[in-house]
Amino acid sequence: MLVKIVDHIDINEAYGYLQSPDTGAVNLFIGTVRNHTKGKEVVKLVFEAYDKMALKEMNKLAAVAKDKWPIDKLLMLHITGEKKPGEAVVAIGVTSSHRDASFEACRFLIDELKKTVPIWKKEFFIDNSVWVNAHP
Amino acid sequence: MLVKIVDHIDINEAYGYLQSPDTGAVNLFIGTVRNHTKGKEVVKLVFEAYDKMALKEMNKLAAVAKDKWPIDKLLMLHITGEKKPGEAVVAIGVTSSHRDASFEACRFLIDELKKTVPIWKKEFFIDNSVWVNAHP
């Protein structure tokens, strides 16, 4: 299980961790910065985390997933700092003997991460910036 | 759209193709060789394909997926030849604005590939070998 807050996500490293001769199915989800949101051009994103708590919450989710599905390897990486369009901000990976489990667990982890893990994203447009989800 | 029969799958290259500044969600499924099946140790797998037809069928599936989901980038790679446990034999990737679409389309493509694409896998054990799925 590899759960980390990092500066940069390296896909090769992530896959290297997930690859296993014991199991045949790897599902990897990568969230990247989009160059637009609601019709406005996005210049960059800045992420900050309550690191200690974010790691705790991510580890809780990983434990729930391991209870629900037969998982061989599990990876959750989230960056903090500044990222430009196209760059990876989150990587979730699950290796299992069954592709059902790898898809479902990966989906569960990214969905739940977005709900509970204390990480915040600020979108920078050409003329202003906003904390995403802050207001209804 | 990148649909290919290859000798070797390079995850970094695959991700490089899927990464897009326009869309935020990449789902990548990688199937690898398992070192055991039904309790028997697997030494290697050998894949062969009816290349021309396999590519046609893969492209048909890609077209169906593009009709069903909003897809920005789509990748289907399958190897032929000999692979050892841990090595990647298939990579399916879908990039979309929505993670729903990326997960669902990726799942659809690997499920259908296994059903219709003319590729055959021979499992080599220590003492014998079998064409997978050949017999009931």
Next chain:
Amino acid sequence: MMEDCTDRKLGDQTKNERMDVILFGISRDIVGEKKLKITPAENIQTVGALKQWMKQKYPQLEKLSSIAIAVDSEYAEDEQNLFDENEVAIIPPVSGG
């Protein structure tokens, strides 16, 4: 007119003296060849007839989970006619991925 047709047909048969059937995976192992040459004397006109002929000649094909025929690299129904210019292949149960 009729004579013209017959001439052409005979001419074609001379040019293409056999149908090639491409073999993969276990069906290649069973037949023992990558390509099977079927002479016009066998008079195989449809996909279904080819399947029947193959299963009779190679009874081990009968034991497979399924067997399909591809014509010009597309899955073909039993009713489909076979022509000399077609590329024909036996598709045993697939196992990619």
Next chain:
Amino acid sequence: MMEDCTDRKLGDQTKNERMDVILFGISRDIVGEKKLKITPAENIQTVGALKQWMKQKYPQLEKLSSIAIAVDSEYAEDEQNLFDENEVAIIPPVSGG
């Protein structure tokens, strides 16, 4: 006995003259600081009381989609008591991923 307790309580108050509240994202922007120091004089005993106090002091917090409090880096219910040794943080709506 009663005197002992009072002594200890006074001693604690002297040691920890304020509660630190860690701030992130938009709540940090609203308050204008990374850490808010709350004196014992405010007499905030529970998570719910802290929320109320924060919203009164910084009315813009009221406009957020939600606001949670973490105690020792765990989400906490309104009823939970706050102690001097707790690490307390305001959790505005999360937006990771």
